Amino acid sequence: MTSRQIALVTGASRGLGRSTALALAHRGVRVVVTYREDAQGADDTVRVITGAGGDALAMPLDIGDVDSFAAFGAELVEQLRARWNTENLDILVNNAGIGIFAPLAEVTTATFDAVVNTNFRGTFFLVQALVPHIPAGGRIINVSTSLTRHASPGTSVYSASKAALEVLTRSLAIELGARGIRINAVAPGPSATDFNGGAMRDAPELRNNLAAQTALGRVGEPDEIGDAIAALASDDMRWVTAERIEVSGGSLI
């Protein structure tokens, strides 16, 4: 991977998106850090990258607002031209996502739509909007979850939205493969971030229960997911497409 490559990571203001942005930057990739509302978090991500000698910029992007993607694409091209004299992206990491966990009877149309619109619909249309800017050799990574492989109460809508993303990944691998673009899904296991109210990080009982379900005996740290995504994005993995790679420390095997 050369220092000329450019990645866009959605939801990189914190958590796994931030760790992915940092891991890519560590490998010499320039990064467009997008965020929904946490501008300060995105600026912090940029600051850490530039402080370590890397190059990054931050842009707002609500993945649930598909109607904004055309304007976002135009602004992105402006930024890429002004900053790095290009209109192209080499790597797109679709990390932004939400989890709303509730049993069947408590799922509302509002929560259902929020999860599906963010995790699946928004990601689909963002790929559609940005793929004209991804040349041959480009790669796309969709962030899924280990919950598409094993079941857990109250996770139906979240898991199904991510399962849809995985099927999308395989389907698009055929369409995009013809253009020399590879696309894969990374499926993290429980990881210590703000996700689900920070439960995997801050709720000792849940954390210990989840840790006991993994072969390696703990929940994941954000850097362990970011490094895996950056590795999958690297040229060392250039013959890998249409795959789902789980990064869960061997959860519920």
Ligand SMILES: NC(=O)c1ccc[n+]([C@@H]2O[C@H](COP(=O)([O-])OP(=O)(O)OC[C@H]3O[C@@H](n4cnc5c(N)ncnc54)[C@H](OP(=O)(O)O)[C@@H]3O)[C@@H](O)[C@H]2O)c1
């Ligand atoms: N943590 C885990 O245990 C775990 C396990 C499996 C999969 N995952 C998946 O990994 C991804 C990242 O999770 P995380 O743990 O890093 O979560 P997190 O700490 O809650 O961070 C979520 C990130 O997504 C952004 N985001 C949320 N809704 C958005 C929207 N509508 N448009 C744009 N950005 C949006 C947030 O932006 P703001 O900061 O601006 O709100 C934030 O940067 C998600 O797709 C999640 O489903 C997480």
